[in-house]
Structure formats: C-alpha cells, structure tokens
Amino acid sequence: MARLQPWPLFWLLRLPILRGSAPAVAGVDPEARFPDYDCIRVSRREASQLLPWQEWLEALEAPGPGGWLDKSHPYLALLASDSSRDQALEECPVGLLMADLLTALACYETGDAGCYTLFEPNVRSGLKFLGMRVLMGTRWPVYDAINSDTWKRRRQSENGERQDGLEEAAAVVEAKYLGIDCRVSDGLSSWGREEQPVLDWDRFKAVFNAADWYQAAVDTAYGPELEQGWREAALQCPLGFATANLIKAMLCSHTESICFRAHATMIAQVMEDIPLHLVAGSGWPVLHLLGHVSRVVRRHRFQLDFHPQELLEATQTSSASTSMLDLAECLPALRAAAKQTASKLGGPELVFATMAHGARFSPYVARFIARARALGIGDSLVVFCLDDGAYSECKAVKGHCVRGSPSILNKFTLPLVLLRRGLGVMWLDLDVFLFRSPLPAVVRQLSKGSYDLLVSGSFAVDCICSGIVVFLATERTTHWLEHLLAWMYEHPYEHDQKAFSAFLRAGERVAFDHELTVPVELVPAWSFLDPETEFVSARHVEVAGWTGDPDNIVAFHMLHGDSDDTHAGRQFAARNGLGVGYTPLLDLFFNQTELPELYTTPVLPHRISEELREALMRSRWPSQRPTSPGRCNETVPMRF
Numbered sequence: 244m245a246r247l248q249p250w251p252l253f254w255l256l257r258l259p260i261l262r263g264s265a266p267a268v269a270g271v272d273p274e275a276r277f278p279d280y281d282c283i284r285v286s287r288r289e290a291s292q293l294l295p296w297q298e299w300l301e302a303l304e305a306p307g308p309g310g311w312l313d314k315s316h317p318y319l320a321l322l323a324s325d326s327s328r329d330q331a332l333e334e335c336p337v338g339l340l341m342a343d344l345l346t347a348l349a350c351y352e353t354g355d356a357g358c359y360t361l362f363e364p365n366v367r368s369g370l371k372f373l374g375m376r377v378l379m380g381t382r383w384p385v386y387d388a389i390n391s392d393t394w395k396r397r398r399q400s401e402n403g404e405r406q407d408g409l410e411e412a413a414a415v416v417e418a419k420y421l422g423i424d425c426r427v428s429d430g431l432s433s434w435g436r437e438e439q440p441v442l443d444w445d446r447f448k449a450v451f452n453a454a455d456w457y458q459a460a461v462d463t464a465y466g467p468e469l470e471q472g473w474r475e476a477a478l479q480c481p482l483g484f485a486t487a488n489l490i491k492a493m494l495c496s497h498t499e500s501i502c503f504r505a506h507a508t509m510i511a512q513v514m515e516d517i518p519l520h521l522v523a524g525s526g527w528p529v530l531h532l533l534g535h536v537s538r539v540v541r542r543h544r545f546q547l548d549f550h551p552q553e554l555l556e557a558t559q560t561s562s563a564s565t566s567m568l569d570l571a572e573c574l575p576a577l578r579a580a581a582k583q584t585a586s587k588l589g590g591p592e593l594v595f596a597t598m599a600h601g602a603r604f605s606p607y608v609a610r611f612i613a614r615a616r617a618l619g620i621g622d623s624l625v626v627f628c629l630d631d632g633a634y635s636e637c638k639a640v641k642g643h644c645v646r647g648s649p650s651i652l653n654k655f656t657l658p659l660v661l662l663r664r665g666l667g668v669m670w671l672d673l674d675v676f677l678f679r680s681p682l683p684a685v686v687r688q689l690s691k692g693s694y695d696l697l698v699s700g701s702f703a704v705d706c707i708c709s710g711i712v713v714f715l716a717t718e719r720t721t722h723w724l725e726h727l728l729a730w731m732y733e734h735p736y737e738h739d740q741k742a743f744s745a746f747l748r749a750g751e752r753v754a755f756d757h758e759l760t761v762p763v764e765l766v767p768a769w770s771f772l773d774p775e776t777e778f779v780s781a782r783h784v785e786v787a788g789w790t791g792d793p794d795n796i797v798a799f800h801m802l803h804g805d806s807d808d809t810h811a812g813r814q815f816a817a818r819n820g821l822g823v824g825y826t827p828l829l830d831l832f833f834n835q836t837e838l839p840e841l842y843t844t845p846v847l848p849h850r851i852s853e854e855l856r857e858a859l860m861r862s863r864w865p866s867q868r869p870t871s872p873g874r875c876n877e878t879v880p881m882r883f
C-alpha cells in the first residue's frame with residue numbers, strides 16, 4: 244500500500260500557525276501572532292475550503308449518541324486523498340491529527356494491520372509536531388480520543404496473540420530500547436554492559452492502581468534513582484520514564500513552569516518512537532495521563548474575545564468583535580473622565596479596569612463600581628464582564644461594561660487594547676477593596692522616577708503581585724504587554740502572575756532568559772507601589788500582609804485567587820497548607836448589606852465595622868517591612 248503523505252517538516256515551517264511565538268516584526272499578520280489552533284475564527288472559516296472544521300469540532304463536542312468516529316465519517320471522507328492532506332495541513336493541523344487518529348483507531352479495531360500501519364505513524368508525527376503545549380490547550384479532543392477503549396477491546400479479542408503485520412513496529416522499538424516491558428534483570432544494555440534496573444519499575448507502575456496515586460507518583464518521579472539515572476532509565480524503560488516526565492510536567496507547570504518544556508520534549512521523544520498500540524498495551528498510564536495532566540494544569544484555551552487585529556492595531560476593522568463594539572461605545576466617556584481626573588491631579592490619564600465572572604465574583608460587580616464612584620473614580624472604570632451575571636450587575640448600575648468570556652488572558656487583553664488607543668490603565672482585580680482613590684499615591688510614585696509600569700508587591704518577599712498594576716501608555720509598555728499576552732496565549736498552562744514577573748525580570752521564571760520574547764533592554768522601567776501599607780494583600784499566604792496605620796491603606800487585595808482556580812492549584816494549595824486560616828474576605832467586604840454607606844461614601848471600612856476591622860487586623864504584621872525582604876526567585880529545583 245502506498246505511504247500517506249506524512250507531516251513534512253518544510254510544510255510545517257511554512258505555516259504561519261507554528262510561527263506564532265516569533266518576535267513581532269512590523270507588518271506581521273496579527274492572526275499569526277495568535278494562531279487559531281482550533282480553526283474556529285471567522286477569518287479561518289473563510290479561508291477553509293476543504294471542510295468546515297468548526298462544524299466538525301462542534302459535532303465532536305456535542306453530547307448525544309454516537310462516538311467520535313461516527314460523528315466524523317462525513318468529514319473523514321473529505322480527507323481521503325493525498326492532495327487533501329496537504330490542504331488539511333495548511334487549513335487545520337490539529338484537525339488533520341484528529342482525522343489520522345480516528346482512522347488509525349478504526350483500522351486497529353477491525354484488525355486491518357495494513358491500514359493501521361499506514362495511519363498510526365502519522366499520528367505520532369502529528370503528536371510530535373503539535374506537541375503537548377498545543378494539544379493540552381486545543382478544544383479538539385485528541386488526548387481524550389487517544390486514550391481509547393479500542394486498544395483494550397482489540398487486545399482481548401486477540402486472546403493474547405499479536406496482530407499480523409505489527410511485528411515490524413515492535414522490532415523497531417526493541418532495537419532502540421532494551422524493550423518496553425522494563426524487565427532488565429538479565430538484560431544487556433544497548434552498549435553491551437549488564438544493566439541494573441534504575442528503579443523498581445513494577446512498583447512504580449503499580450502506584451497508579453491506587454485511587455490516590457498522586458503523592459507516591461511524585462515521590463518516585465522526583466526520587467534520587469531517576470535523578471541520577473535518568474539517561475539509563477530512558478533506554479531501559481521508556482514508558483516508565485515518560486510516565487515520570489508526565490508527573491513532573493504536571494507538578495512543574497504549577498511551580499517552576501520553566502521546566503515544562505524539557506519534560507514535554509522527553510515525553511514527545513518516547514511517544515515518537517513507540518507505536519500507540521504498544522504504549523496502550525504496556526500497562527503504563529501514559530495515554531491516560533496525557534489527558535489528565537492537560538485537564539489539571541490548563542488555565543486557558545486558544546480563545547480570544549478581541550480579534551487579533553484589535554489587540555495589535557489601533558485601527559478599527561470592519562467586523563468588530565462584541566468586546567470591541569462594547570468598548571468603543573464607552574471609550575469616549577472613559578477618555579473624558581481620565582482626562583478630567585488627570586488635569587485635576589497633574590498625573591497621567593488613567594482608565595481603571597477590572598474583570599469578573601463566576602458565582603463568587605459576578606454578584607459584587609455593582610458594589611465594586613459603587614465603591615469606585617464613592618471614591619471619585621467610577622466614571623473612568625471599565626468592567627470586563629465575562630459572564631451574563633457580571634454583565635447584568637454592571638448594566639444595572641449603568642457602569643462601563645464590556646462583554647467577553649471567561650479567560651485569564653482577558654486580564655491582559657483589555658489593558659492592551661486600551662494602551663493601543665493611547666490610554667494608560669490601572670488594573671484592579673475584583674478582589675481588591677479600595678480604601679481611597681489610588682490616584683494621589685500613583686502620582687506621588689510616578690514623580691520619583693521615569694516609569695512605564697507600577698505594580699503591587701508582597702510584604703515579606705520582593706515578589707510582584709499583578710492584582711494591582713498601573714500600565715502607562717508608553718511604547719515600551721505596549722510592546723511588552725503584547726509579547727506577554729502572546730506568550731500567555733501560547734502556553735495554556737502558564738500562570739499569569741508568574742509570566743508577568745518573568746517578563747519584568749522580577750524574579751520568577753517561566754523560560755530561560757533568551758527565550759523570553761522581550762529582551763531585557765526593552766523591559767518597561769517599573770517600580771513597586773508601596774507594599775508596606777498602601778497597596779497590600781491579605782495574609783492568606785504567609786508572605787503577604789501589611790503594617791502601619793490602617794487609615795493609610797489605599798487598596799486591600801483579598802487574594803481570592805481566581806486565576807489559581809485550576810484543579811491542580813487547589814490540590815497544591817491543600818497539600819502545601821496555603822489557605823489555612825482562610826476567611827471569605829471578599830464576601831465580608833462586598834456583602835455588607837447592613838452597611839450601605841460602605842458603597843455610597845468614602846468611609847473607611849475599619850472605621851464603621853468592628854468585624855471588618857478585625858478581619859483587616861488579622862493581616863497586620865506587628866513589625867515593619869524587612870529592609871531587605873526575601874528574594875523572589877525559583878522555589879523548586881529543576882530535575883529531569
């Protein structure tokens with residue numbers, strides 16, 4: 244049988260979609276800066292002629308009878324020829340991978356080894372080219388489909404006999420690795436000396452049979468045996484090694500995400516070499532973990548509310564997004580209000596911005612706006628309303644409301660769009676309670692130097708806290724934020740504050756320095772907003788808090804932690820004791836139904852409520868801020 248067109252390297256390099264993280268050059272297609280991996284954007288739909296990718300994706304996502312294969316028959320039929328493969332690669336690489344995978348599974352199920360060996364290698368090439376970073380973020384259910392029951396059903400129906408025509412594949416693996424069953428007691432390594440097992444592989448494999456395998460798996464993955472013998476381990480037991488790397492990828496994307504790429508590369512290497520039916524039949528939970536790890540560490544999808552053109556260019560496009568239309572409507576009023584306060588205080592023109600979604604935050608949008616109004620900054624406040632609840636709260640009090648959908652990326656998209664249109668932005672997370680107008684403190688800080696950006700910080704360490712940020716409308720800030728957003732977009736597991744810190748060179752690391760797309764000489768000149776008394780955080784984490792006179796507090800950040808709301812984030816917090824002594828401060832400060840003056844007058848919360856005073860005082864340090872606070876740097880050593 245003829246070989247299918249594989250995933251030719253030159254094709255992929257030619258595709259704008261995989262050049263997404265290239266440094267910005269004037270004139271670069273905005274669509275290519277934010278690649279549409281899911282193939283759902285309007286621009287993409289218009290350019291797609293082979294098949295309606297979005298329609299297929301939605302069919303796959305729709306609940307109801309029929310498996311993925313049943314739902315895909317009409318689309319797979321359109322992909323049968325070599326020339327259509329080329330075009331599919333150009334139009335929607337992830338969709339092509341899905342097609343190859345479903346076809347390979349169907350061939351395996353019917354025992355058609357010829358067909359299986361034709362398609363299965365393409366699946367592996369596709370997995371490698373797209374990589375875990377893209378496949379964990381895409382809506383296409385590649386990682387769910389790959390963990391298929393078909394592997395098991397087929398094996399059972401074979402009664403333990405190998406399928407005809409698949410021996411060749413197994414032989415290739417055995418030539419490179421010692422074997423994939425990881426039994427090395429009397430084996431010889433590929434370089435001819437006797438091999439000792441790096442690890443008790445059977446015991447490691449058995450760990451995953453327990454319901455709560457997490458800690459035991461982490462202990463082995465980061466254990467001394469693998470630390471010392473990882474090179475041998477990779478040859479001796481490639482799938483055990485890949486499993487350990489999956490565990491590490493999961494953990495490190497929550498701690499030091501800089502190491503994610505190394506683990507993803509190791510996993511990809513093993514996956515490229517070993518045919519999927521052998522992986523599935525090995526007893527190692529690799530195919531299961533790909534989906535699991537993706538689900539627990541994913542923080543966002545490849546989805547934007549503003550069009551790329553709106554993010555990257557100030558000019559209006561003909562078919563604006565809903566978010567842009569909403570913003571355009573309130574922009575003149577925001578601009579006028581920002582101008583007015585600036586002329587009064589002699590500072591920069593600043594728009595205040597926040598965002599909200601979900602049952603914990605949306606109900607407080609109206610009071611957040613009301614408090615801002617009580618402090619005289621309500622007219623220049625715009626709220627990014629990421630669900631209907633937030634939007635109706637905002638509309639009910641006639642705020643400046645911009646509709647969008649839930650995504651942590653929006654913490655950067657709205658400021659970027661405003662910066663592009665010449666407006667500075669003071670970002671306030673919705674879990675910030677304003678004690679007074681922040682403008683005088685901002686103006687005072689700006690008078691101390693020539694800054695592009697101000698950011699709040701922690702009390703006991705010199706870490707930034709991106710819950711409160713002043714972005715000044717300079718070219719440097721705009722360029723920097725554009726790159727930060729593009730980086731976030733391309734890394735679905737990345738934590739917004741960590742990336743923010745890394746791009747500012749403020750201590751945390753998400754990549755090696757040369758990989759960061761803003762070189763150090765183009766980083767905005769930045770400084771901290773006073774982290775001792777004025778712009779402070781609740782002591783929900785040990786390094787936060789405040790000291791001094793509560794009357795001098797400007798903004799109290801309650802660290803309600805929305806962006807850390809991933810499953811693994813909660814698991815990590817629970818295991819590491821974060822959140823001990825946690826009080827629902829958000830409700831305490833924003834749901835004082837008996838104290839309406841809190842939201843209609845500039846009264847200070849601790850002056851009218853003993854309950855609020857106590858809550859505030861629980862975060863107070865008895866001593867001054869250390870003169871040399873702890874360094875904000877890596878917390879987990881990198882180990883492969």
Ligand SMILES: *[C@@H]1O[C@H](CO)[C@@H](O)[C@H](O)[C@H]1NC(C)=O
Pocket residue numbers: 602603606830834836
């Ligand atoms: C706010 O308080 C009211 C009255 O105590 C309660 O009914 C409501 O559920 C609270 N809202 C939230 C979001 O907790």
Ligand SMILES: *[C@@H]1O[C@H](CO)[C@@H](O)[C@H](O)[C@H]1NC(C)=O
Pocket residue numbers: 873874875876877878
């Ligand atoms: C930061 O780095 C310094 C010097 O390398 C080290 O002594 C310190 O322990 C590190 N801090 C953290 C929190 O890891």
